[in-house]
Amino acid sequence: MSFGLNSEQKLLQDSVRKLHEKHAPRDYLRRLEREDAYPYELYKAWVDAGLFGVAFPEQYGGSGGSVADLAVIVYEIAYASIDFQMSFGGAVFCGLNILRKGTEEQKQYWLPKLISGERKLSISISEPEAGSDVGSLRTRAARDGAQFVVNGQKVWNTGAGADDLTLSVYLKTDTSVHYRQGISLFLIDNDAPGVKFNKLDMLGRRCTGTYEVFFTDVRVDENRIIGGENKGWDCLLSGLQVERIVSAAGNCGAAQACVDLASAYAKERKQFGRTIGSNQAIAHMLADMQTETAAAWALLWHAANAVASGQDAFKEITMAKLKAAENYVNVSRMGMQICGGMGYSKEFDMERHYRDASPSTVAAGTSQIQRNLIAGMMGHKVS
DSSP: OOOOOHHHHHHHHHHHHHHHHHHHHHHHHHHHHHHTTHHHHHHHHHHTTTGGGGTOOGTTOOOOOOOHHHHHHHHHHHOOOHHHHHHHHHHHHHHHHHHSOOHHHHHHHHHHHHTTSSSSEEEEBTTTTTTSGGGGOOEEEEETTTTEEEEEEEEEEETTTTTTTTEEEEEETTTOOOOOGGGGEEEEEESSTTEEEEEEOOOOTTTTEEEEEEEEEEEGGGEEEEEEETTTHHHHHHHHHHHHHHHHHEEEEEHHHHHHHHHHHHHHOOOOEEEEGGHHHHHHHHHHHHHHHHHHHHHHHHHHHHHHHTOOOOOOOHHHHHHHHHHHHHHOOOHHHHHHHHHTSTHHHHHHHHHHHHHGGGGTTTTTHHHHHHHHHHHOOOO
């Protein structure tokens, strides 16, 4: 999808597409899926191509691009696999929180490490009893002099077990006040003493991996707090717009891959002496799939450019996230219908999309939460 891109963004799009054709062919993805293995080789290719630096200023080793440029990259990564996009997008999202809320010393220390690939980053918010309800966080960081002692459990952590990875963990630091005044954002290395993690056996998105993480008397220096003690809620809110732009862009790219895959199959598969794409029922499904995917991209692109120009586009971003997520689920289902038995085979990528699409309406805020937010911004109080 190149609608709205300027000449530089089209070059960026083309270079990222070619990178994945070279470093992430279909056999590579299938091998990683079979082995439940992290895409370390591809991650290095992203680093070497400078992709992690696009969204960061030059003073920290970046190239000073915009959130719209980031959306182009994420779209192309997810076109290859939305599972790959989780490795890239999550790391950049966490880095942008450091850029927005970190001290100058923290920025100088962490951002070059992210851009160079020395450290990976991953978000850690949800707990067994706290998903969309962030106020129910129970994992605690108790102050002990210049350090904090962390105890508790997190779950649904993307990529938490990767090598050289630091978790961006939201923790309760003051239980005597409202949760918005008692949460802090900590950076905790996943190999720190007392940190243990377990990779969960999920239906899809098996390469980057989804983990539960346990903290037992983990000691963390106070200089690992981003944004200040008890200021984690501000960090969380400041990152929502970019997180949902990244999520929506990924869903758009993966959805377009479904459309292209189904369309190519419909041009080749013959039944009753003609290609199935010449049947009106199939042709109309494909037309709907492409139209809805283009609509999702247009909504996302409008929101991304609004943010890039300094505007508050929370409503537009929320709508884009909702539309893109639900569209990916829908086009993967329609693609399975078009591809028939072949779509259900692991030898064909539609089967992977069908599995990988499922979490889209849950991750980065459920569709129900998005609808509540949109309705609220329209002036309707939802209880």
